[in-house]
Amino acid sequence: MDTPPPVIQLDAASKRFGNGVQALEACSMQLASGEFVSLLGPSGCGKSTVLRLAAGLEQPSSGTVYSPALQGAEAATAYVFQEPALMPWASVFDNVWLPLRLAGHSRAASRDRVEAALRGVGLQDFGAAFPAELSGGMKMRTSIARALITQPRVLLMDEPFAALDEITRSRLNSDLLALWAAQGLSVLFVTHSVYESVFLSQRVLVLGQRPGRVVAEVRINAPYPRSAAFRRSGAYLHACAELSAALEAAYGDAA
Amino acid sequence: MKARHLLPALTLLALLLAWELLVRLAHIPHYTLPAPSLIAQTLWANFGSLAGSWWFTLKVTFSALALACAGGVLIAAVFALSPAVEAALFPVAVILQVTPLVAIAPLILIYIESTTAALLLCAWIVAFFPILSNTVLGLRAADANLRDLFRLYRATPWQRLRLLLTPTALPYFLGGLRISGGLSLIGAVTAEMVAGAAGRETGLASRILEASFRTETPKMFAALTLLVFTGMLIFWAFNALSHHLLRTRQKNG
Numbered sequence: 001m002d003t004p005p006p007v008i009q010l011d012a013a014s015k016r017f018g019n020g021v022q023a024l025e026a027c028s029m030q031l032a033s034g035e036f037v038s039l040l041g042p043s044g045c046g047k048s049t050v051l052r053l054a055a056g057l058e059q060p061s062s063g064t065v066y067s068p069a070l071q072g073a074e075a076a077t078a079y080v081f082q083e084p085a086l087m088p089w090a091s092v093f094d095n096v097w098l099p100l101r102l103a104g105h106s107r108a109a110s111r112d113r114v115e116a117a118l119r120g121v122g123l124q125d126f127g128a129a130f131p132a133e134l135s136g137g138m139k140m141r142t143s144i145a146r147a148l149i150t151q152p153r154v155l156l157m158d159e160p161f162a163a164l165d166e167i168t169r170s171r172l173n174s175d176l177l178a179l180w181a182a183q184g185l186s187v188l189f190v191t192h193s194v195y196e197s198v199f200l201s202q203r204v205l206v207l208g209q210r211p212g213r214v215v216a217e218v219r220i221n222a223p224y225p226r227s228a229a230f231r232r233s234g235a236y237l238h239a240c241a242e243l244s245a246a247l248e249a250a251y252g253d254a255a
Numbered sequence: 256m257k258a259r260h261l262l263p264a265l266t267l268l269a270l271l272l273a274w275e276l277l278v279r280l281a282h283i284p285h286y287t288l289p290a291p292s293l294i295a296q297t298l299w300a301n302f303g304s305l306a307g308s309w310w311f312t313l314k315v316t317f318s319a320l321a322l323a324c325a326g327g328v329l330i331a332a333v334f335a336l337s338p339a340v341e342a343a344l345f346p347v348a349v350i351l352q353v354t355p356l357v358a359i360a361p362l363i364l365i366y367i368e369s370t371t372a373a374l375l376l377c378a379w380i381v382a383f384f385p386i387l388s389n390t391v392l393g394l395r396a397a398d399a400n401l402r403d404l405f406r407l408y409r410a411t412p413w414q415r416l417r418l419l420l421t422p423t424a425l426p427y428f429l430g431g432l433r434i435s436g437g438l439s440l441i442g443a444v445t446a447e448m449v450a451g452a453a454g455r456e457t458g459l460a461s462r463i464l465e466a467s468f469r470t471e472t473p474k475m476f477a478a479l480t481l482l483v484f485t486g487m488l489i490f491w492a493f494n495a496l497s498h499h500l501l502r503t504r505q506k507n508g
Contacts, residue, residue, distance in 0.1 A: 055407055057403050057406060079403070079404065085404060088504045089503065098418075102409070102418075130503040130504070
């Protein structure tokens with residue numbers, strides 16, 4: 001089986017912040033084109049730093065980071081934060097339009113694409129609504145539509161569903177997989193949930209405690225599309241057990 | 256909606272009624288404390304002459320407020336762009352703010368020949384600071400994730416200012432505006448009190464002084480009523496403006 005070329009690659013990347021915190025230490029990992037990979041670890045293990053390096057929002061202190069964002073390919077990388085990060089003064093439509101607007105596309109010229117993106121996340125009837133009128137799940141859908149509006153190659157997601165309730169979270173997980181399959185995305189997904197990472201990913205990378213680096217890798221070999229039934233399958237439970245064991249090995253009983 | 260307005264209106268009415276009764280039952284002479292009814296009569300009888308002064312006070316107040324908006328926002332933008340300029344000039348702004356207006360108004364009246372211009376400067380000095388400090392705060396308050404997003408999509412500095420910083424700063428600016436609206440009226444009146452009835456045109460403060468020299472207490476109250484009315488109008492107008500501009504940001508807005 002030939003491996004597709006990586007869209008993101010970290011080679012012994014380290015990151016020390018100005019305040020002396022060593023967030024990453026010689027961290028190496030790859031995200032292949034079209035792949036869905038989760039980064040799993042507790043809060044403060046440097047997961048977000050990996051995403052910020054990949055997005056070009058931070059520079060590595062040492063080592064190298066290869067990513068389309070750093071290659072100057074504009075809008076090839078999209079980022080979804082833990083908070084929806086919507087502009088409260090702008091309608092849902094205008095929030096989703098933002099990346100195109102910043103690239104110089106007028107509202108009229110962007111209309112079809114914005115409406116398609118809203119349909120993609122099931123918010124076609126909410127373009128005129130304002131963020132204050134939306135539920136948490138709808139805000140996150142808007143945030144995802146905004147990320148996908150530029151048709152990025154790489155989607156970086158930083159615990160996007162952590163603040164949502166279990167039911168909304170499951171639904172968004174399924175919708176995300178559908179979008180991933182439909183749009184040929186490569187997704188790097190940060191989470192602290194074993195179950196979420198198993199349900200979504202082809203590979204899960206376990207990050208060790210600060211300074212962070214990849215300490216274990218678990219392949220989830222279940223086929224897509226994955227339905228709710230997958231959550232009850234033996235393969236799912238087995239993968240969860242394997243990951244939990246890897247976390248325990250990395251963090252002790254506390255994990 | 257109705258009950259929200261009814262309660263303060265009834266309270267005000269009750270206070271006025273109590274005032275009226277107190278004056279009538281205690282036989283307080285009108286040169287000590289005129290009854291509300293007499294004040295209303297005086298206001299009505301003198302409205303022609305008071306209106307000119309009222310107009311002058313309004314002109315000074317709103318000109319000062321407009322200049323305070325322009326100056327405050329402009330200086331705030333410069334401060335936001337250059338921390339060095341802010342570090343250098345912010346103490347000067349604080350000095351202007353903490354110096355009591357009545358203490359420097361006589362100096363300003365000496366240095367500036369035109370009384371109107373001097374009054375305008377006095378009102379401006381007290382009105383610009385809340386707008387400046389609030390806008391500086393607002394320009395810095397942009398959401399960290401949104402700032403990252405604008406970087407990720409390679410927004411130009413102009414796009415950042417127009418689409419992120421300005422809308423973020425708007426509620427802060429409006430908060431400053433509501434404070435400055437009242438302050439510019441206070442500034443205009445205070446400065447005129449110090450200036451006395453010196454200029455060609457005179458505002459309501461001069462009329463209060465003038466009436467006080469002649470012990471025309473009801474006329475003092477009549478001018479005062481106009482000032483209070485103006486202050487409340489400014490407060491309500493900016494409250495309504497702020498509510499209107501920010502209506503989409505509030506829940507159920």
